Amino acid sequence: MRVAIAGAGLAGLSCAKYLTDLGYTPIVLEARDVLGGLVAAWKDKDGDWYETGLHVFFGAYPNMLQLFKELGIEDRLQWKQHTMIFNQPEKPGTYSRFDFPNLPAPLNGIVAILRNNDMLSWSEKIELAKGLVPAMLRGQRYVDSTDKYTFSEWLKLQGVSDDVEQGIFVAAAKSLNFIDPDEISALVLLTALSRFLQQKNGSQVAFLDGSPTERLCQPMVDYVAERGGEVRVNSPLKEILLNNDGSVKGFLIRGLNGAEDEIVTADLYVSAMSADVMKVMLPAPWKQNEFFQKLDGLEGVPVINVHLWFDRKLTDIDNLLFSRSSLLSVYADMSNTCKEYANPDRSMLELVFAPAKDWIKKSEAEILKATLVELETLFPQHFGGENPATLLKHHIIKTPHSVYTATPGRQEYRPSQVTPIQNFYLAGSYTMQPFLGSMEGAVLSGKLTAQAINAQAKLEALSSSQPTPTLQPATNAATA
Ligand SMILES: Cc1cc2nc3c(=O)[nH]c(=O)nc-3n(C[C@H](O)[C@H](O)[C@H](O)COP(=O)(O)OP(=O)(O)OC[C@H]3O[C@@H](n4cnc5c(N)ncnc54)[C@H](O)[C@@H]3O)c2cc1C
Numbered sequence: 001m002r003v004a005i006a007g008a009g010l011a012g013l014s015c016a017k018y019l020t021d022l023g024y025t026p027i028v029l030e031a032r033d034v035l036g037g038l039v040a041a042w043k044d045k046d047g048d049w050y051e052t053g054l055h056v057f058f059g060a061y062p063n064m065l066q067l068f069k070e071l072g073i074e075d076r077l078q079w080k081q082h083t084m085i086f087n088q089p090e091k092p093g094t095y096s097r098f099d100f101p102n103l104p105a106p107l108n109g110i111v112a113i114l115r116n117n118d119m120l121s122w123s124e125k126i127e128l129a130k131g132l133v134p135a136m137l138r139g140q141r142y143v144d145s146t147d148k149y150t151f152s153e154w155l156k157l158q159g160v161s162d163d164v165e166q167g168i169f170v171a172a173a174k175s176l177n178f179i180d181p182d183e184i185s186a187l188v189l190l191t192a193l194s195r196f197l198q199q200k201n202g203s204q205v206a207f208l209d210g211s212p213t214e215r216l217c218q219p220m221v222d223y224v225a226e227r228g229g230e231v232r233v234n235s236p237l238k239e240i241l242l243n244n245d246g247s248v249k250g251f252l253i254r255g256l257n258g259a260e261d262e263i264v265t266a267d268l269y270v271s272a273m274s275a276d277v278m279k280v281m282l283p284a285p286w287k288q289n290e291f292f293q294k295l296d297g298l299e300g301v302p303v304i305n306v307h308l309w310f311d312r313k314l315t316d317i318d319n320l321l322f323s324r325s326s327l328l329s330v331y332a333d334m335s336n337t338c339k340e341y342a343n344p345d346r347s348m349l350e351l352v353f354a355p356a357k358d359w360i361k362k363s364e365a366e367i368l369k370a371t372l373v374e375l376e377t378l379f380p381q382h383f384g385g386e387n388p389a390t391l392l393k394h395h396i397i398k399t400p401h402s403v404y405t406a407t408p409g410r411q412e413y414r415p416s417q418v419t420p421i422q423n424f425y426l427a428g429s430y431t432m433q434p435f436l437g438s439m440e441g442a443v444l445s446g447k448l449t450a451q452a453i454n455a456q457a458k459l460e461a462l463s464s465s466q467p468t469p470t471l472q473p474a475t476n477a478a479t480a
Contacts, residue, residue: 003453004029004251004266006237009037010439011427012272013220013231014067014446020227021471022454027229028272029253029264031236034213035221037274038402039439041211049211049341050307050395053402054332054350056320057208059201061440062475063447071219077206078339082108084203086171086322088118092377095317105200106136124164131158136194140434143194146186147411154186171322174329177406177437178303178354185408188436205320207332210340237273240283240424248424270449272427276300276401291420297413298430300401302360304353306371307397311390314347314379325374329354346392349375356398364396403437404430417449418456425449447474 001024005012008030016026034040041051057064057077068074082100096118100108113125120128135142135158146154151173155165165181173184176192196203208215221231238254238261250263271278275298286292318336323329331351335343351371353359359367372391375383382389404410414432417425427449428442435441451471 001025001268001457002027002266003268003270004264005270005272005427006251007031007037007272007274007277007428008035008217008221008231008233009272009274009428010039010217010442011429011431011446011449012037012270013217013224014443015270015272015427015449016224016229016231016446017067017070017220018447018450018471019453020224020229022450024450024453025228026224027264027266028224028231029235029237029251030231030233031273033233035217035231035233036213038399039212039217041213043211044395046393048309048348050397051211051305051350052397052399053303053305054330054352055208055212055439056205056330056332057439058195058206059204060195060199061435061438063435063444064440066475067443071223073215073219076209076215078209078337079204079206080319080337082201082204083319084112084322085317085319086119086168087324087378089324089377093380095321100203103200105202106197108200109197109203119167120164124161124167127160128164131155131160132193135190136197140191140194143187143190144411146190148408149186150182150408151184151186151189152182154190155181167324171324171329174354175322175352177403178301178329178352178356179405179407180355183355183405183407185406185410187408187411188406191434191436207320207334207337209338215340237271237281240269240271240281242283242285246285247422268423268425268453270425270427270453272446272449274300274401274428275404275430278426278428286421289420291415294413294415298404298410300399301403301405302356302398302400303402304356304359304367304399305397306349306351306353306367307395308347308349308351308371308375309392309394310347310349310382311392312346312382313344314349314382314389323351323374323378325377327353327359327370328374328378360398360400364394367396368394406436417445418452425452444474447471 003024003026005028008028012028016028019026038052041049084098086096088094088096098112098116100112169181173181177184236254237251239252241249243249248269250265253262255261275295279295315333320332329352333347334341334350335348416432427446429437431445433441433444
């Protein structure tokens with residue numbers, strides 16, 4: 001059976017990978033000339049990579065880790081020391097760490113918090129524990145019920161002070177969805193915290209050993225191609241063509257550089273494009289359907305990824321860093337964290353600039369200037385004196401609509417992978433799965449779509465008594 005998939009982000013590629021495992025023939029049609037969607041990366045004229053976003057993988061990503069295993073590329077994940085490192089704005093140039101000892105969860109997390117005395121006083125630790133411990137004990141159903149609050153509102157209900165919110169959770173909210181605690185749904189923070197506290201290595205991070213496009217997406221393409229599938233770049237879906245009964249007749253692909261448009265037909269069709277694109281692409285008859293109308297409740301959040309190459313080493317820290325500065329979220333010195341970007345003499349900082357809604361339309365020069373001002377407090381020793389570090393070059397990637405903005409109430413708008421249209425499915429991290437807008441969520445959504453397609457085929461085969469293959473089950477439990 002042939003399945004046409006629009007979009008070669010992680011969700012589209014994962015869907016194709018798992019469909020080939022189940023004996024289907026996927027054809028993935030990607031609009032751009034690069035694989036990966038939000039994990040896409042490019043090489044500049046010097047051979048240096050720059051990326052759509054700084055990406056880290058967590059120990060709490062079961063489906064992603066399983067995928068690496070299935071592709072035979074586990075050695076490409078570079079696991080870092082299990083610690084969370086925060087800049088200290090009140091002491092520029094210094095860091096505060098939450099070191100997770102080699103103990104079972106949640107003990108390792110509790111010890112990490114108890115041992116940190118820079119960011120939380122004893123009274124604040126007690127205040128926070130009183131709010132968080134009951135939430136963790138009440139389980140995922142309780143966490144799901146908190147989608148009606150912003151994280152700030154939820155913290156206030158627990159009696160947690162503004163100082164704790166400012167000290168820790170601004171950085172956490174910005175790193176998870178590029179917005180502040182007074183905007184982000186409490187569900188997002190509590191979901192992440194429960195995974196991090198309940199799984200021993202849940203919050204341990206790994207960096208890929210090179211660009212996601214080459215080191216993760218390409219192996220998925222090769223896997224699919226070796227099994228009879230196909231992935232085409234430069235193939236933008238222009239229109240979803242319908243039969244009279246509203247089912248999909250074909251994907252109309254825009255011809256580029258003067259080429260004719262082409263109709264791609266298949267037995268089944270999948271959109272693995274973002275919710276923002278899918279909304280625009282909806283055929284008129286589907287717009288009447290409540291299922292598709294709900295997409296209006298989802299909108300991608302703006303974010304900016306800044307890459308800076310310096311003439312010297314600014315730090316030797318080989319891990320993710322939380323800046324706790326007003327314009328920046330997380331960052332890393334990729335010359336330390338990533339094998340292919342390694343440089344013993346010069347730093348390459350990759351920084352997530354967020355919240356970006358007031359900056360996304362500003363010029364690169366303005367964004368660069370503001371970033372460098374923030375760096376003066378992160379690395380005063382390299383910018384204040386007589387011989388300041390010199391910026392050699394930069395790349396800035398703006399993404400006006402990235403993952404869905406996880407404000408309160410969004411869960412209700414996230415669609416299932418199965419749609420009311422019998423030969424049309426959705427994949428993408430915005431579709432309903434418990435890992436929210438993440439790489440894990442994208443990979444899981446693609447797998448769930450492949451499983452839903454196969455389940456439907458199974459039902460149909462039951463009536464004609466044809467056997468259908470099975471997949472290793474998706475790890476869909478939020479705290480698996
Ligand atoms: C700055 C940044 C940092 C991030 N950091 C992390 C992190 O550290 N850890 C983590 O887990 N997640 C992180 N994420 C989130 C993660 O990147 C996404 O959740 C995930 O990559 C989304 O994958 P997707 O396949 O669902 O969507 P997308 O990546 O958006 O894929 C959609 C694809 O559809 C294609 N498309 C669009 N229109 C058409 C068309 N007309 N025809 C055909 N194709 C089309 C697009 O080009 C794209 O390739 C980060 C995201 C950003 C932006």
